Amino acid sequence: MPEEQRIVVLGVGPGHPQYLSVIGSELLWQAHAVAGFAAVLKSAEPWIHGEKLVMDYKNQELVLEAIAARAARGERCVVCAAGDSCVSAGELIARVRRRWRLVDVIPGISSVQVAAARAGITLEESLVISLHQRAEVGADMVELTEELGRGRRNIIVLIRPWDLMPPDIARGLLSAGIAAARPVSVFEELTLETEKLHSFALEELARSPYKFSDRSVMVFPRA
């Protein structure tokens, strides 16, 4: 029954298709239509049989309208989110929910988990702060500064391309009084062939001319 049709928001993992879950691959395989940003759809590519609807920041409302119209016709539709659909993907889920009542959120492996694994830390000893949001990030920068001062937890930071890249964040922390020697790692393009790890003292990162990828996660190990 069309009104019982559900739209799936699927976390497709951090990049490499091998990190996509088995249930995710099955849902994609069965879908009539699959929507997502181009880079995100790449992770799902091997399992997409139906029509691909490529979103960007300009057309995403129109694409989600089209997905809801197809769900209303009884078609199976999947909207892909990068990484885990429950990590910094709330805006996308809210947009889908505004158009369709029955939404299933299926988690995936997050870039946060892969960064933790690479850094040899656990999530229960860490705080995750996402700066990847449209809203003002002032309160999150204050929280990041305060937690770095406490030194109780590792801190994992999702950056905001392209105005809050790792060197911008490092400069903000230095001017808020965090020690210049504070170690920080940047994990770039996790799980992809282009994956790289950069390790810095905070001051070096602040001065770095390197052009980081928009897929970068910062990890501050606890002091």
Ligand SMILES: C[S@@+](CC[C@H](N)C(=O)[O-])C[C@H]1O[C@@H](n2cnc3c(N)ncnc32)[C@H](O)[C@@H]1O
């Ligand atoms: C909108 S957030 C989405 C996070 C995603 N839901 C997750 O669980 O990984 C996008 C941010 O995630 C991080 N990110 C996503 N994929 C990544 C990857 N393969 N390597 C490093 N960082 C990544 C970057 O900080 C990027 O700016």
